[in-house]
Amino acid sequence: MAERIIKYTEALKEATDQMMEIDPKVFVVGLGVSYKNGADGTTAGLKAKYPDRILDVPVSEAGLTSMAVGAAVTGLHPIVHHGRVEFALLASDGMFTQAAKWNYMFGGGNPVPIVIRINVGRQWGNGPQHTQALYSLFGGVPGLKVVIPSSPRMAKGLLVSALKENNPVIILEPRWLFNIKEDVPTEIFSEPLDKARVIREGKDITVVAYGDGLHSVREALELIGDAVSVELIDLVSINPVDHDTVARSVAKTGRLLTVDTTNEAFDIGSEIIAHVARNKSLKLKDAPIGLACPNVPVPTSTVLTEEYYPTKVTIANAILSALGKPSIDKKLSFEELHLAPTTTLK
Amino acid sequence: MAERIIKYTEALKEATDQMMEIDPKVFVVGLGVSYKNGADGTTAGLKAKYPDRILDVPVSEAGLTSMAVGAAVTGLHPIVHHGRVEFALLASDGMFTQAAKWNYMFGGGNPVPIVIRINVGRQWGNGPQHTQALYSLFGGVPGLKVVIPSSPRMAKGLLVSALKENNPVIILEPRWLFNIKEDVPTEIFSEPLDKARVIREGKDITVVAYGDGLHSVREALELIGDAVSVELIDLVSINPVDHDTVARSVAKTGRLLTVDTTNEAFDIGSEIIAHVARNKSLKLKDAPIGLACPNVPVPTSTVLTEEYYPTKVTIANAILSALGKPSIDKKLSFEELHLAPTTTLK
Amino acid sequence: MKTAYLDAFKKMVSIRAAEEEIAKYYLENKVMSFVHFYVGQEAVAVGVCDALSAEDRVMGNHRSHGHYLAKGGDLKRMVCELLGKAEGCCRGKGGSMHMIDKSVGFIGSTPILGSVVPLANGSAFEQRYSKRGGITAAFFGDGAFEEGVVYETLNLAALFKNPLLLVVENNLYSVNSKLRDRRSAEHEVERIVTGFGVRYMKADGLDYDDVHKKASELVKHIRSGKGPAVLECVTYRHMAHSAPIFDDAAGYREEDVLEKRLEKDSVKKVRNLLLSQGVSETELSKIEADARAHAVECVKYAAAAPLPDKKELFTDVYA
Amino acid sequence: MKTAYLDAFKKMVSIRAAEEEIAKYYLENKVMSFVHFYVGQEAVAVGVCDALSAEDRVMGNHRSHGHYLAKGGDLKRMVCELLGKAEGCCRGKGGSMHMIDKSVGFIGSTPILGSVVPLANGSAFEQRYSKRGGITAAFFGDGAFEEGVVYETLNLAALFKNPLLLVVENNLYSVNSKLRDRRSAEHEVERIVTGFGVRYMKADGLDYDDVHKKASELVKHIRSGKGPAVLECVTYRHMAHSAPIFDDAAGYREEDVLEKRLEKDSVKKVRNLLLSQGVSETELSKIEADARAHAVECVKYAAAAPLPDKKELFTDVYA
Numbered sequence A, B: 001m002a003e004r005i006i007k008y009t010e011a012l013k014e015a016t017d018q019m020m021e022i023d024p025k026v027f028v029v030g031l032g033v034s035y036k037n038g039a040d041g042t043t044a045g046l047k048a049k050y051p052d053r054i055l056d057v058p059v060s061e062a063g064l065t066s067m068a069v070g071a072a073v074t075g076l077h078p079i080v081h082h083g084r085v086e087f088a089l090l091a092s093d094g095m096f097t098q099a100a101k102w103n104y105m106f107g108g109g110n111p112v113p114i115v116i117r118i119n120v121g122r123q124w125g126n127g128p129q130h131t132q133a134l135y136s137l138f139g140g141v142p143g144l145k146v147v148i149p150s151s152p153r154m155a156k157g158l159l160v161s162a163l164k165e166n167n168p169v170i171i172l173e174p175r176w177l178f179n180i181k182e183d184v185p186t187e188i189f190s191e192p193l194d195k196a197r198v199i200r201e202g203k204d205i206t207v208v209a210y211g212d213g214l215h216s217v218r219e220a221l222e223l224i225g226d227a228v229s230v231e232l233i234d235l236v237s238i239n240p241v242d243h244d245t246v247a248r249s250v251a252k253t254g255r256l257l258t259v260d261t262t263n264e265a266f267d268i269g270s271e272i273i274a275h276v277a278r279n280k281s282l283k284l285k286d287a288p289i290g291l292a293c294p295n296v297p298v299p300t301s302t303v304l305t306e307e308y309y310p311t312k313v314t315i316a317n318a319i320l321s322a323l324g325k326p327s328i329d330k331k332l333s334f335e336e337l338h339l340a341p342t343t344t345l346k
Numbered sequence C, D: 001m002k003t004a005y006l007d008a009f010k011k012m013v014s015i016r017a018a019e020e021e022i023a024k025y026y027l028e029n030k031v032m033s034f035v036h037f038y039v040g041q042e043a044v045a046v047g048v049c050d051a052l053s054a055e056d057r058v059m060g061n062h063r064s065h066g067h068y069l070a071k072g073g074d075l076k077r078m079v080c081e082l083l084g085k086a087e088g089c090c091r092g093k094g095g096s097m098h099m100i101d102k103s104v105g106f107i108g109s110t111p112i113l114g115s116v117v118p119l120a121n122g123s124a125f126e127q128r129y130s131k132r133g134g135i136t137a138a139f140f141g142d143g144a145f146e147e148g149v150v151y152e153t154l155n156l157a158a159l160f161k162n163p164l165l166l167v168v169e170n171n172l173y174s175v176n177s178k179l180r181d182r183r184s185a186e187h188e189v190e191r192i193v194t195g196f197g198v199r200y201m202k203a204d205g206l207d208y209d210d211v212h213k214k215a216s217e218l219v220k221h222i223r224s225g226k227g228p229a230v231l232e233c234v235t236y237r238h239m240a241h242s243a244p245i246f247d248d249a250a251g252y253r254e255e256d257v258l259e260k261r262l263e264k265d266s267v268k269k270v271r272n273l274l275l276s277q278g279v280s281e282t283e284l285s286k287i288e289a290d291a292r293a294h295a296v297e298c299v300k301y302a303a304a305a306p307l308p309d310k311k312e313l314f315t316d317v318y319a
Ligand SMILES: Cc1ncc(C[n+]2csc(CCOP(=O)(O)OP(=O)(O)O)c2C)c(N)n1
Pocket: B031, B059, B061, B083, B086, B087, B090, C062, C063, C111, C112, C113, C114, C140, C141, C142, C143, C144, C145, C171, C173, C174, C175, C237, C241
């Protein structure tokens, strides 16, 4: 088959479009989803094709999200879109207290098939109130399934799965990845919602990452070359976390590095490392390592964010130092530090 | 000095009253805080004494919390009371996006002296939508200080500190402890907001707990007697977490048990254990152990909650088994399982 | 007409009897589950549900025994739920604040104040989207009406013209807080609601007839595709906010003191109406006795019913 | 009177010139910070702030350059903030959506839509509680007016009679979404606002005079202790929602097409008024040239100003 290279945002749009074609229960609500380039392009052009199913809405996150939950409870399959985690937080009740608990609290038989897409994290100039991730909140509420697509292919496959799932699925989409490109199958396909993926096998160290951080690890591995044999795991799901896949890898490599792109307190790395540490059958060669953002809000001035997120260099050096290898000395350009990558994945 | 035994709720009321006496900037807002037995007794009688400073409010959690944030920003020192975490979630924006970030995002010089008191967790009959704790959310947002008082004395001392603090402090108050009694100093005194406390020294194992779980550990230690020498740490603060105190203790005992009273995914134990695991200078004798609630919502029927929270028996047995001692076989009564304790602490 | 009132009387009396028997059971036993009694407000639930059809849906709040029963919910399964039994409408997982009986169109109640309003709007959205017909009614209180999401929903429902009936049961209190401590003296619900383009009517929530007539008119409006409506019913809650007792001693009540509540009692009102229409005391007493007997039987049934298996703690987190 | 308009003209022109120079700088340089221009809406900020006293407080939203400057905020510190410089009003941590200059009573702006409304209500609460006098005005948009917390605040502010002036800048859009796609045809802001017991007036937001007169009347009402008020100002945003460009090509505008915006431009309107009052073209041109020169100087200053120290990433998380 010929390659078909598309962007992360296009992959999301394609999944939405293809699933809307086959499932009349699917509709989309969110601020600006009806625009020509709606929701950062992830709903581009769909309003024209599905005029009654792509719904722009008033600025009422709580009301519109819980409305969608109510529609899901009664048989539709809504996609809700929120442009920032902070906007979605206004809909906390609908997500964490209603959708997550509905089937359980009514004793089963009450599914909530809803997909809530939320853009998270890093982008220049967003500042302290537009860049949180709050992963541990999303990971810690039972009843939700929560995934973080790390590439265009994952974005499409996970959104398709989410739309075939009979439970509330939250998709956290790192803005940092929106322009990443990849060969993505044109047909409908699914990626499992609750399985981590070993995306590169190795024997010296296990690196667990997700979303934008995973992309930085990929870049770091290019810097490192063959110096270290790294097993790279895309965590994919943070609710539930696939601890088994991590354990199997760590059992083999004996070393663990986690890479987070959120504040270090209560980050995903802690959850992973704690599970490995509690696992009596795993013996590590060294203490596990966690990279994360400092425990401060995200400032706006680029000079202040320069050292905020783990970069390919800090990640590469964490891996090299874990294996006792000399570190790399490389200064990143302004573009590398602050502009979202436009890489084509292979 | 003569003993003066008061309840957890009375200790909170006393701190409020005494601080209101000396600081006219302090006022209280919350649903029903003006009732004779307001806020579960924690504001009982205060309306009569401070008619304009104890304010009952409409059922508008977002509006009233952010109003209080605005009052704090302009110089007052509000106490906001929320009866359940789920109600407080409606005020997520005010807590996590405004109060937590205000001083940082305006470049300093913009303190937010506010105290937000939230009742959390366990109580019979509350069911899936009234019993969450969401500790990892509160712990993971920089800019907040978050404490969990484990006893009447801590409740008073921490609330006093919170009212002397120039930053947003969230006090998570486990309902389970409301009837616990203790000798509490009558005068104003402070307990540090960000320090864990070693409340019992020991050499075999470090147990880290907080709030209602800490109380269950105390009970477990009575069951165990002298069989094991346990070092017990009251975590006190989950934002920031005092990892140093834990590390010092673990360096001594070489064993670690964490006790959580929330769902196990992304719990506080994970955060503690991960820090210990990442700490190269700490060598444990055994894999650390975490007790927590299963990763399901809290059901209502008592038969289903029976095995939900770690009890003194499960905790005692975790400790005993860690030290290779025989376990205790004890069935708890209905009252022990489901009714909040009324113990007087010594 | 007479039969209509007789039917309403039966429903109201059976809700009343059920709750009285449950309250008695609560007082005599250690029941570990929250409870908010509906006693006094029956005319609202029955008046509204009588204006609905079988395919219409109803949702409620923390005080939904009456709503559930008025829509036809099964009493045994309700009491079982309160007592945490396996046959409960949520298999014991929800408790009193989570009523559901989808077989009769009662599709759930939620105790987070205001939350039912957007959820019901979602159900109404579905009815319009799927062109299936039917409307959704949501019951909630004057306190819940202070949550911001209610106003967001008024706007969204009006914008989408969703077939939504919002029934505000204004029983004068949120817990023990009076309206005047929660709203300015100039507050006018009608102006607010109609400002969003939503139809509004106010009914005497102690008068079945008034509630039913106005609900019927609004249901007609909604069915005709003209968009959502609000029915505010002013009513009295007879018992304490959340306990199986009468709490007059607490001293917070003003207008709705005990004798006033008894005098204006909604069940008594329908009863008197029926008497005046010539229905015999015997017939009415028979209805009351039957309702009582049924309530007693259901409570007894639930008390003896089996508990869920402990393993159910772990089931149904996901569908 | 003439001098009053001259003063307003000066302020409006200097806001306009500042933003035009900033936009130019953005287009020519890689500025890594969001920006939402206020161009077109100047009559609202200046008309309202001219009705306030020095001790009154103002808060804003994501589009607050104009609010900040109208209250007297320092332009250099504003541009420095946009460019992430150490002398920025937030030392570079906030960026364009976080304006603050407490020395002139501009106590902060927040980009979470609607959030400024309850926060400003808290400031007004403080003014009443501390009996210090003064009022708080908050600027926000028609989109933000759809957030539930705004209605909660209308109720809370009316209940407490807080000295709060809410200024809704209705520029017809939330991003590019039209009012009619967000509200039903029967939507009436006045009914809603007054339903909460809050005073309401509507002004022509392109007319300084109208805004100023109505703001003054409402400020008087508020100062007299009668409680909060809403001033809705219908206005036009000239530039794109969030970019230093004109976006007519995007095609979403209906009423406010380019020629209409130019024809009804608020700055031009005051200018013409002054001309008709006999102020000379020379004097007006001089004002414009001075404003431009000041703006150019401030942008130049900011461009050359030092960046914050990297270590500041870690400071000020706590006070
Ligand atoms: C969001 C939220 N805040 C607070 C509560 C606590 N609470 C439970 S019932 C109640 C009073 C509700 O009053 P109203 O809506 O008028 O209903 P009523 O109890 O009078 O029937 C309150 C404050 C809650 N359940 N949810």
